[in-house]
Amino acid sequence: MSEQKIQAPKGVSEYVPDRSNSFELVRNALIEPAKRAGYQLIELPIFEDTELFRRGVGESTDVVSKEMYTFEDRGGRSITLRPEGTAGVMRAVIEHGLDRGQLPVKLWYAGQFFRAERPQAGRYRQFYQVGIEAIGLDDPAIDAEVIAIADAGFKSLGLSKYRLEITSLGDLSSRAAHRVELLKFIETLDLDEATAERAKLNPLRLFDDKREEMKKAMLSAPLLMDYLNSESLEHFKMVTKYLDRMEISYVLNPRMVRGLDYYTGTTFEFVHELLGAQSGIGGGGRYDGLMQALGGQALSGIGFGLGIDRVLLAAEAEGIISEDAFVSDLYIIPLGDTAKEFALKIAKDLRSAGKTVEIAFGDRGLKGSMKAADKTGAAYVIVLGESELESGTVELKHMQTGESSSVKIASLQQCL
RNA sequence: GUGGACGUAGCUCAGCUGGUAGAGCACCCGGUUGUGGUCCGGGAUGUCGCGGGUUCGAGCCCCGUCGUUCACCCCA
Structure with missing residues (x-):
């Protein structure tokens, strides 16, 4: 329930x-x-x-x-x-x-x-x-x-x-002078109850009426501009x-x-x-x-x-705005628990160096993680597995071209 | 506050004159064990806004309510 x-x-x-x-x-x-x-x-x-x-x-x-x-x-x-x-x-x-x-x-x-x-x-x-x-x-x-x-x-x-x-x-003095004349003019109009009520609160409001007949009636109304x-x-x-x-x-x-x-x-x-x-x-x-x-x-x-x-x-x-504003520089896919620890550390360091970095969470498998990376629109992706951790080197993959190059983990920052 | 329209999966919607729900997109998994966007296969998903009523039976009819939307009013 x-x-x-x-x-x-x-x-x-x-x-x-x-x-x-x-x-x-x-x-x-x-x-x-x-x-x-x-x-x-x-x-x-x-x-x-x-x-x-x-x-x-x-x-x-x-x-x-x-x-x-x-x-x-x-x-x-x-x-x-x-x-x-x-x-x-x-x-x-x-x-x-x-x-x-x-x-x-x-x-x-x-x-x-x-x-x-x-x-x-x-x-x-x-x-x-x-x-x-x-x-x-x-x-x-x-x-x-x-x-x-x-x-x-x-x-x-x-x-x-x-x-x-x-x-x-x-x-104030210009307005007062105009108001007197405007009220005189409004008196000559045949207004329904609601409109008369509005006119009482603020006679200028009648200038804003959307009905055609009112617009027409107000055409000859005295304008504040002329009383400045x-x-x-x-x-x-x-x-x-x-x-x-x-x-x-x-x-x-x-x-x-x-x-x-x-x-x-x-x-x-x-x-x-x-x-x-x-x-x-x-x-x-x-x-x-x-x-x-x-x-x-x-x-x-x-x-x-x-x-x-x-x-x-x-x-x-006007069709001048696009929603895809958020794009990461790097998307890290860790394979296994040890890799995850390293991923967190690498991400933290790169972020403090001003890079936008995301990590694939949830152990969903490489293929799924790649899909997720693709969807975020991240510029680069690295996969962190046993071999990478051993060698300290990752394949930095550029998502748009699909090309990748070997990069030392320590120098990732310069390559993004 | 006044008047009209609408309310079905996350999104866009279909659902004939009432017989207890579907499509596309999105999502998840897989296509031989570590690399995405295409393609193919499979899968999960809804108290049909909510509450009453009419009916043997309601997503479809009636009433109420909440919300959305359009206009008036007003304003950003």
Whole structure:
């Protein structure tokens, strides 16, 4: 009688071999450009005080109002599994006084995030992101560089079927002016109950409605872009100028909507063409009031979050990723117990010299072991038997050509 | 949260109008005793997601449940 199988919780994304190789490749590719731009790792807890997200992300957002994994810990504290990265980073920056040194503070992170949504292709309850934050200066050149870093990650993977959309959400005064006009406009529309409810929470949301009739109705809606004050407009123009200079192509999307309340000014999104409804592979923007809202000084910041799961899906959709990432330099087949002892020792020494070495375990016979060696894709194979142990010499077989040569065990390292 | 589709060996799937399960790939063993990828032969494998119900009898019908998937919503 076997026990009932336990399944993974609903909607989590898991990566097991061989696909995990692709996952690792994607994650590292997305991190690398940030490191090269001088960003440093910040490793943070996966759960935080619930209040952090209420204040940081915004009470009115869907993320906070209905998608958080919140629970009480044993001390009666309200804890929430992080639904996004920026709020936690800001909390840590303030708590550790990182903003007291030279600005901007430049940080990167990678890890899993949690949102209790209905799962769908590219949308999971536990998902992975790589993100960066540049805090403390509102130089538009930083905005451009942040965008360039994200773009470089996608490009290094070979992605091409995506586009960068950017806009500016302006500063608080620009937004307030626009909001008045937008609300006036929305009043003239005949909305169903659910849509009216959404409009109440965030009128900008209506720009994102997928229904044709709504798209049409919103065509004549007042655009935030047209309400930017001179400062905001100037900042945005500089950002696009820098992007042009770096030859990063983008499309202006004055109807872009973001789901987190803290965004101000420069805002962007990377959209992939081959993905389904969940086509955003990354996005981010500037946030002016966030640090202050969390009890820190009034510094601005900008950052992005890139979805590793979705970038992997996109890379697979473009057919630019292969799973066979792991290949050993040498595969050792020991015949007999004494040989096994030597195999372990040889493998250990070669590994500490930087070689990737595998051993055939389980006494399965030479033929089976050769098959196993073949499957791992190892470059070379040696068989360790009595005669080899006596002579201290092995036949080093190159698997692709099938040719082999006699090599002293002591000098294996130089031959791999 | 709302609506639709789906859930059979590790994987991809077949299974006619209900009669207690199959293919391909993968896996293991062997093809004269120490050398792989091809070929040939042999083999193991499933509480047909789970729980109820209808029926003489259910993988096929009904209900529930869990999960997957697609769209909405939202977003990475």
